[in-house]
Amino acid sequence: MYHLFKSLYLHATSKEEYSILLLGLDNAGKTTLLEQIKAAFSANHPNLKTVPTVGQNVATVSLPPPNSLYLKIWDVGGQHSLRGLWQSYYTSCHAIVFVIDSTDVGTADIATLSTDAGRGEEHGRLEECRLVLESVLHNQDAEGVPILVLANKQDREDCVEVVRIKEGLVRKVFEGEKGGNVRDSRVLPCSALTGTGVQEAVEWLCSRVKWNKEARPPVMR
Numbered sequence: 065m066y067h068l069f070k071s072l073y074l075h076a077t078s079k080e081e082y083s084i085l086l087l088g089l090d091n092a093g094k095t096t097l098l099e100q101i102k103a104a105f106s107a108n109h110p111n112l113k114t115v116p117t118v119g120q121n122v123a124t125v126s127l128p129p130p131n132s133l134y135l136k137i138w139d140v141g142g143q144h145s146l147r148g149l150w151q152s153y154y155t156s157c158h159a160i161v162f163v164i165d166s167t168d169v170g171t172a173d174i175a176t177l178s179t180d181a182g183r184g185e186e187h188g189r190l191e192e193c194r195l196v197l198e199s200v201l202h203n204q205d206a207e208g209v210p211i212l213v214l215a216n217k218q219d220r221e222d223c224v225e226v227v228r229i230k231e232g233l234v235r236k237v238f239e240g241e242k243g244g245n246v247r248d249s250r251v252l253p254c255s256a257l258t259g260t261g262v263q264e265a266v267e268w269l270c271s272r273v274k275w276n277k278e279a280r281p282p283v284m285r
């Protein structure tokens with residue numbers, strides 16, 4: 065009898081936990097985003113004084129109804145030397161957020177990269193961003209995992225607007241030969257610094273991890 069009550073109690077009080085992996089080049093805004101998400105679901109102010117991440121940050125946020133789930137968010141360093149570590153997170157994650165610095169991708173049109181005129185500093189880190197996004201999509205351990213691409217730093221005047229990042233960069237990478245298999249994806253604008261767009265990002269993640277839960281079941285906590 066005790067065991068029956070205990071399992072009923074655990075069933076009634078436990079919630080699904082999904083792991084979210086924040087990826088993107090160094091300086092894209094991943095840690096700032098993590099701070100905003102943590103603050104959005106607690107009474108605390110976000111700590112926006114970030115330093116480059118060497119290793120990882122992790123936080124679990126409890127989402128109230130109607131979502132009623134835990135998001136365990138992994139923020140890993142984006143510096144070149146740290147990207148090899150990303151691989152070890154793929155098998156256990158339920159969704160990936162790929163953060164792009166919208167002020168550091170030139171015009172965000174990868175078609176121009178192949179021309180002579182396209183090579184130069186005016187393209188910022190567009191080529192690097194393309195290669196890194198391709199490598200994430202191409203990785204078998206991340207197959208089928210929903211991906212949210214965030215065009216971050218939209219508060220800055222010199223940012224490239226989300227539609228250009230979507231059409232010129234993201235769509236071409238997804239439709240390219242290294243685009244990988246079919247998966248849920250979305251491109252959204254955001255400012256991790258001001259918090260604009262963070263709620264929408266979290267909503268999208270919640271809906272997609274639930275839809276994908278047969279392929280990647282949650283942990284009960």
Ligand SMILES: Nc1nc2c(ncn2[C@@H]2O[C@H](COP(=O)(O)OP(=O)(O)OP(=O)(O)O)[C@@H](O)[C@H]2O)c(=O)[nH]1
Nearest residue numbers: 090091092093094095096114117142217255256257
């Ligand atoms: N204007 C503006 N600045 C931002 C935004 N998001 C992040 N930043 C700034 O960009 C810089 C890098 O932010 P981080 O969050 O540390 O970047 P990161 O992606 O975690 O970088 P790594 O840990 O090196 O991978 C900081 O100075 C942030 O304040 C944003 O939405 N708008």
Ligand SMILES: [Mg+2]
Nearest residue numbers: 094095116117
């Ligand atoms: Mg960081």
